[in-house]
Amino acid sequence: MARNPVTWLGSPTFPKAAKAALNDTQLRQNLRKATGTIRERRAAAVTEMTDWEQLRVAGEQIKNDVLARLDTLLVELEESVTARGGVVHWARDAEEANLIVLGLCREENANEVVKVKSMATAEIGLNEALEAGGVHAIETDLAELIVQLGNDRPSHILVPAIHRNRSEIREIFQRRMGVEVSDEPADLAEAARVYLREKFLTTKVAISGANFAVADTGSIVVLESEGNGRMCLTLPETLITVMGIEKLVPTWQDLEVFLQLLPRSSTAERMNPYTSVWTGVTPGDGPQKFHLVLIDNGRTATLRDSVGRQALRCIRCSACLNVCPVYERTGGQSYGSVYPGPIGAILTPQLVGDMHDPQAASLPYASSLCGACFEVCPVRIDIPSVLTHLRAEAVEAKGRTAESVAMAAAAWIFAEASRYEKAQKAGSLARFLAKDGRITSLPWPGSKWTSSRDVPAPPAESFRAWWRKNRG
Amino acid sequence: MRVKVALFATCLTDTFFPSTARAVVRLLERLGCSVEFPLDQTCCGQMHFNTGYREQAKPLARKYTDVFQGYDYVVAPSGSCAGMVREIHPTLGTAPPRTFELAEFLVDVLGVTDVGAWFPHRVTYHPTCHSLRMLGVGDKPLALLRAVKGLDLVELPDSTHCCGFGGTFAVKNAETSTAMLADKMRCVLDTGAEVLSAGDNSCLMHIGGGLSRLRAGVRPVHLAEILASTEEDPWRATP
Amino acid sequence: MASAREEILARIRNAKVPAAQPVVRGYHREGPGGVELFAERVADYRAVVHVVSNVPEALTSLRGKRIVAPAGVPEEWLIEGVTWLREPLSIEELDQADGVLTGCAVAIADTGTIVLDGGEAQGRRALTLLPDYHVCVVRADQIAASVPEALQRLEPTRPLTFISGPSATSDIELSRVEGVHGPRTLEVLVVDQQ
Incomplete structure (x- = not known):
């Protein structure tokens, strides 16, 4: 089986990648500012909703229902889309999906396509596959465009160029668009408008993702801000939508929950500027050819895991990234995948499906388990629980290591109070290493701690020794 | 009873x-x-x-x-x-x-917030992640601290942000943990407090270990020790 | 070899996901609603809002000379002194128009959103996308209080566009700036007869 492109080939493990990223002071500054801004705004957007918790619960339950009835709902979606003049395709993995899309582009004789930002197509490496097949994909979302023009990689689900600040973006635009532009966000947005306008008006094929697909009506929903989505979904003759099989909702009514949860969680707005809904083909309005490509690419394997499958509830809002103290410091590229942050740490290894892969296996450890992600998740994915669940899988895959031997020894000691007490007494001797009540240097692996923190000198007498003496 | x-x-x-x-x-x-x-x-x-x-x-x-x-x-x-x-x-x-x-x-x-404690120091409080998000302890520790006689409670900026301890995270991802610790220490130092309190000795050992390395002169003291301290039998640093 | 479709469906069935609990919809379906709240929320997006009692009168302050008017726009809106562009219109003609005047299908007070469904006085989607200036007339009775109420009033299989303010982006340092590819100016005329 071909390698799943959800992780980038050759990416180092998380701790190694993070170490390099932490030294990038510009990155640290950009992320601190951006995540700080959005955190506050999200909190305000959510606080004004008195029924937020009820919406979260409904969102969780609707998505659980989708996962429980995924086969019948997908067939229902296929029927509704087909009845309205659309064509539905199925792809087991990235390679198959890319071949389908490339084939469709060739049918239309397109050597250039416009794209709406889509995580599904980023996950399967569609742009690269199209390029290899002679089709150039133009990203039209501002942040995607910044990444594409900068020959860069994405670092955030919603704002892939979050790691770039205005002056860096200005530099990329001047270099690649050949224009003079200031570093004012409004001017940069204007530059993108001018750069892409002609493409929107003339390109015949567009490729999009989908935020939601409504099984009983066949309606596809895309939320966006800039209008690039509307351009792609409206003006070309052919529209190809690529979506993960879990992006369903059963009924039109269910959207009332997600259209409230998603904008407030992701951009901290009451509603995003534009939401487009279309159902198959509408004569006289918009693309007259519509293809829907449903991709598995590791999702059905994830579905088998009773704890891990909740990651498939994700609606890609990125609230968990914005509140994550690890993400804020390491940035998204350290995760080596289009899905960074807390959701990436649980979704990516499951989509890869191989805990023997050291990079994938390092991701569930990229968290202090502080729980901020679970608190903000609009569909109540218990990310910390899935993290510890996947850590157990990683441990099992690794087999015997120095760590597993130490852990087994610790478990043996803790199993009996008498052993534990002996170990305490032996450990207490470390107080002779201390100066002024602190230990500043320990041998490995303790050195990982003492590289930046002191250890208090162990007391001469443990609490239990005191208790035995005074109360026992 | x-x-x-x-x-x-x-x-x-x-x-x-x-x-x-x-x-x-x-x-x-x-x-x-x-x-x-x-x-x-x-x-x-x-x-x-x-x-x-x-x-x-x-x-x-x-x-x-x-x-x-x-x-x-x-x-x-x-x-x-x-x-x-x-x-x-x-x-x-x-x-x-x-x-x-x-x-x-x-x-x-027990239904008490004033436990009759006395602790004449400038204190800031770090609500640890698990007490906050796993248990939902909320403002209870602060209510207890506010009732302590002589205690000058100063608010910790960004208090709900993780200190970077995270158990074995602190050694498995030592650099990231340290970066989180650096920000937490900055917030603690900004308060001008002489004592940093929390309900978890693990997090206190982490933040305290960093402050100690910097010789910052801020002492980590567990909430229990502050609440146990009285005028008759005041808290004192124990070896 | 099984088709991708059959194989994916078989994999899903093999995952044996247990049936889910019934969905509890404990959230609000209604809200205070009303013209005032709607106008306030639209204005929050930095759109231009006027509460008016007479549309033709209000339209005298239209910016631009060449304005698109979709099929079904009431005759009295087509005031003099403006060149009204009527369908069929090419992409180029739309791109060069100064603006577009439409009605809407539904509006949402809670979120300050207008929804177009391609029906009466709205036209196909390109009409409200290419001109840089969109004037939308909303009748008080079209304003739903909440998102759930609005979705109930809509026909899902029509091509729908939910619009909340002018086009915008938060892609640069996560701070919002208005005006990217969609209309940079959105003007909403709320017709309140009272």
Whole structure:
């Protein structure tokens, strides 16, 4: 089986990648500012909703229902889309999906396509596959465009160029668009408008993702801000939508929950500027050819895991990234995948499906388990629980290591109070290493701690020794 | 009737911070509880569980239930360990006895916020992640601190942000952990407090270890030790 | 070899996901609603809002000379002094128009959103996308209080566009700036007869 492109080939493990990223002071500054801004705004957007918790619960339950009835709902979606003049395709993995899309582009004789930002197509490496097949994909979302023009990689689900600040973006635009532009966000947005306008008006094929697909009506929903989505979904003759099989909702009514949860969680707005809904083909309005490509690419394997499958509830809002103290410091590229942050740490290894892969296996450890992600998740994915669940899988895959031997020894000691007490007494001797009540240097692996923190000198007498003496 | 309480000291506090456990005993007895310390207790298994050694955590969870079975209340000076027991032990196939973090126990069970403490120092408080998000302890520790005579409580900026400890995270991702610690220390130092308090000695050991390395002159003191301190028998640094 | 479709469906069935609990819809279906709240929320997006009682009168302050008017726009809106562009219109003609005047299908007070469904006085989607200036007339009775109420009033199989303010982006340092590819100016005329 071909390698799943959800992780980038050759990416180092998380701790190694993070170490390099932490030294990038510009990155640290950009992320601190951006995540700080959005955190506050999200909190305000959510606080004004008195029924937020009820919406979260409904969102969780609707998505659980989708996962429980995924086969019948997908067939229902296929029927509704087909009845309205659309064509539905199925792809087991990235390679198959890319071949389908490339084939469709060739049918239309397109050597250039416009794209709406889509995580599904980023996950399967569609742009690269199209390029290899002679089709150039133009990203039209501002942040995607910044990444594409900068020959860069994405670092955030919603704002892939979050790691770039205005002056860096200005530099990329001047270099690649050949224009003079200031570093004012409004001017940069204007530059993108001018750069892409002609493409929107003339390109015949567009490729999009989908935020939601409504099984009983066949309606596809895309939320966006800039209008690039509307351009792609409206003006070309052919529209190809690529979506993960879990992006369903059963009924039109269910959207009332997600259209409230998603904008407030992701951009901290009451509603995003534009939401487009279309159902198959509408004569006289918009693309007259519509293809829907449903991709598995590791999702059905994830579905088998009773704890891990909740990651498939994700609606890609990125609230968990914005509140994550690890993400804020390491940035998204350290995760080596289009899905960074807390959701990436649980979704990516499951989509890869191989805990023997050291990079994938390092991701569930990229968290202090502080729980901020679970608190903000609009569909109540218990990310910390899935993290510890996947850590157990990683441990099992690794087999015997120095760590597993130490852990087994610790478990043996803790199993009996008498052993534990002996170990305490032996450990207490470390107080002779201390100066002024602190230990500043320990041998490995303790050195990982003492590289930046002191250890208090162990007391001469443990609490239990005191208790035995005074109360026992 | 006197409330019978079993103290779960936690392995970290028992071994490294006995003064905290002694303070819990003093405080609870002052408030009319009778306190027992079952000597068979060891560790709740959190390190094993959180690092991916779920199977090895199971016997420790069973042991916990065996040791504390029959007590009306178990009280731990740790939000993290109490959270492990309450939220995780049931997923490991055990039904643990009712276990509380200290501040919850004082406010919810004993119904007190003014515990008659005296602590004439400038203090800032770090709400630890597990007490905040696993247990939902909320403002209870702050309510307790506000009632302490002589105590000057200063608000910690970005208080709800993780300090970067995270158990084995602190060594497995030492650099990231340190970056988080640096920001937490900056916030602590910005308050001008002389004492940093929290309900978990693990996080205090982490932040305190960083402050100690910098010779910052801020002392980490567990919430229990502040609440145990009185005019007659004031808190003093113990070796 | 099984088709991708059959194989994916078989994998899903093999995952044996247990049936889910019934969905509890404990959230609000209604809200205070009303013209005032709607106008306030639209204005929050930095759109231009006027509460008016007479549309033709209000339209005298239209910016631009060449304005698109979709089929079904009431005759009295087509005031003099403006060149009204009527369908069929090419992409180029739309791109060069000064603006577009439409009605809407539904509006949402809670979120300050207008929804177009391609029906009466709205036209196909390109009409409200290419001109840089969109004037939308909303009748008070078209304003739903909440998102759930609005979705109930809509026909899902029509091509729908939910519009909340002018086009915008938060892609640069996560701070919002208005005006990217969609209309940079959105003007909403709320018709309140009272």
